[in-house]
Amino acid sequence: MIKIHSFEFNPFSENTYVLSDETRECIVIDPGCYSAEESAELRDYIEKNELIPVALINTHCHIDHMLGNKFVAETYKIDLQCNELELENLHFSPVYGPNWGIYPQISPEPTAFLKEGDVIRFGKSELQVYFTPGHSPGSVSLYHKEQNFVIAGDVLFRASIGRTDLPGGDHAALLSSIRSKMFKFDDKCTVYSGHGPTTTIGFEKKYNPFLIAP
Numbered sequence: 164m165i166k167i168h169s170f171e172f173n174p175f176s177e178n179t180y181v182l183s184d185e186t187r188e189c190i191v192i193d194p195g196c197y198s199a200e201e202s203a204e205l206r207d208y209i210e211k212n213e214l215i216p217v218a219l220i221n222t223h224c225h226i227d228h229m230l231g232n233k234f235v236a237e238t239y240k241i242d243l244q245c246n247e248l249e250l251e252n253l254h255f256s257p258v259y260g261p262n263w264g265i266y267p268q269i270s271p272e273p274t275a276f277l278k279e280g281d282v283i284r285f286g287k288s289e290l291q292v293y294f295t296p297g298h299s300p301g302s303v304s305l306y307h308k309e310q311n312f313v314i315a316g317d318v319l320f321r322a323s324i325g326r327t328d329l330p331g332g333d334h335a336a337l338l339s340s341i342r343s344k345m346f347k348f349d350d351k352c353t354v355y356s357g358h359g360p361t362t363t364i365g366f367e368k369k370y371n372p373f374l375i376a377p
Contacts, residue, residue, distance in 0.1 A: 168182075190285050217285050220245070223245070228357060246277050247276040253272075297332070297334065302318055319345055325357075342374070
């Protein structure tokens with residue numbers, strides 16, 4: 164069974180996730196740890212629970228989701244995986260970060276590119292990769308059928324959706340991703356978002372003002 168632990172990191176209040184199972188293998192998703200204290204918090208959780216990180220995943224590569232890439236990759240000797248269309252975001256984060264007073268370390272390059280239909284494996288667990296662009300060109304979401312949850316990055320929030328006014332954003336594509344991919348999941352499916360609290364697919368179908376049919 165997968166255990167999901169979340170952290171709220173950096174000035175953007177980004178959600179970082181560590182997923183582990185009974186084998187103690189784990190994956191780190193969207194490490195947003197920026198300060199030394201935040202990096203220590205992530206490290207201490209992994210060490211306290213005797214976890215073994217085996218993969219580093221970015222659902223997308225906006226600056227708030229990759230600030231800890233270098234720390235995680237170097238500390239645990241694991242490789243970065245993301246969608247190939249996110250390379251521009253990954254490379255330009257250090258350029259536009261100072262606009263918000265953020266000076267990120269240079270992220271390692273991905274060694275594998277995630278695409279629709281891929282499977283991420285750790286321990287005895289598997290996550291299905293769904294291509295869900297719109298918030299950014301190469302956003303992916305990670306779904307676990309047995310426990311009925313999805314790690315959605317910034318695609319879908321409780322009563323909101325990802326912004327599309329950043330470079331590469333596409334509002335129509337985002338709505339299509341949500342309706343054609345996310346809304347195919349069970350209504351009880353728990354959504355773990357890149358910011359804010361969890362929600363469910365059923366709640367968003369019924370109450371999300373961006374998605375309720377006119």
